[in-house]
Amino acid sequence: MPMKLPTPDSFAGDILTRLWITKSVRFESSRRIRKQHSVSRLAISMLSVYVICITVIDLIYRERLHTTYPLLIPLATVVAPIFILIIEAHEGSKHHLVTAERMHRSAQRIQVLHALVEELIAKEAATAEALGAISRDYQDILCDFSEHHENVDYFYVQALYPDVFGATHWRAVARLKIRGLILRGINIWMFPGILIVVPGILLFLMIYLLF
Numbered sequence: 456m457p458m459k460l461p462t463p464d465s466f467a468g469d470i471l472t473r474l475w476i477t478k479s480v481r482f483e484s485s486r487r488i489r490k491q492h493s494v495s496r497l498a499i500s501m502l503s504v505y506v507i508c509i510t511v512i513d514l515i516y517r518e519r520l521h522t523t524y525p526l527l528i529p530l531a532t533v534v535a536p537i538f539i540l541i542i543e544a545h546e547g548s549k550h551h552l553v554t555a556e557r558m559h560r561s562a563q564r565i566q567v568l569h570a571l572v573e574e575l576i577a578k579e580a581a582t583a584e585a586l587g588a589i590s591r592d593y594q595d596i597l598c599d600f601s602e603h604h605e606n607v608d609y610f611y612v613q614a615l616y617p618d619v620f621g622a623t624h625w626r627a628v629a630r631l632k633i634r635g636l637i638l639r640g641i642n643i644w645m646f647p648g649i650l651i652v653v654p655g656i657l658l659f660l661m662i663y664l665l666f
Contacts, residue, residue: 467572467581470590474569476619477593479612481562484604485555487611490643492551498647499543505654506535509661516665527661535654542650554602561600568593607642610635 513520513528520528568589575581613620614635617628 466583466586467576470586470593471569471572471576474565474572474593476609476612477597478562478565478569479616480604480608481558481565483611483615484608485558485562487608487639487643488551488555488558492546492555494643494647495546495551498650499539499546501651502535502539502542502654505658506532506539508658509535512662512665519665557600557602558604561596561602564596565593568596605642607635607638611639614639 509528509531513532572581572586572589575585610631612635613622614632617631620631622628622631
């Protein structure tokens with residue numbers, strides 16, 4: 456949850472802000488990537504279901520199909536499985552779960568530093584030396600985890616916590632929320648959505664034309 460920074464203009468407040476934003480964005484990035492993986496698997500499964508449906512339709516209405524659309528079923532049953540294999544290889548090469556896990560571990564390490572800064576502030580022990588060491592640890596974490604979150608993750612955190620980013624007017628809040636939610640939805644659902652919806656419409660049209 457967002458916190459109220461005790462000294463937003465101080466070195467401690469600046470580090471606390473950067474740590475909180477980075478860990479929040481990376482946690483959300485991990486969630487988004489895992490969701491992308493799940494949605495991609497759903498799309499591939501739906502494509503496989505469509506191929507099975509075409510095969511069943513061919514078995515039931517073979518004579519009508521071969522008379523009206525002689526090349527449709529052979530093409531569909533050959534091209535579709537190849538297309539599914541290509542999509543599965545492409546999605547598998549992204550290593551979604553590995554990247555998501557690294558993002559999560561990076562966020563957890565930054566969260567430890569964030570808690571340490573809060574403790575130093577509470578004990579009034581936030582010296583320049585202590586904060587400098589934490590800042591260097593923070594940079595080391597960023598270097599150790601070469602994967603970087605995408606802008607869509609930052610925008611989504613802005614949408615979740617607009618007050619942390621200085622958005623108080625309802626228009627500014629609405630703008631951040633709309634941008635963050637829409638961009639995240641597009642990032643997760645656009646390509647898998649096309650894979651699910653377009654073949655589904657084509658299959659529906661084929662069934663409709665048969666009857």
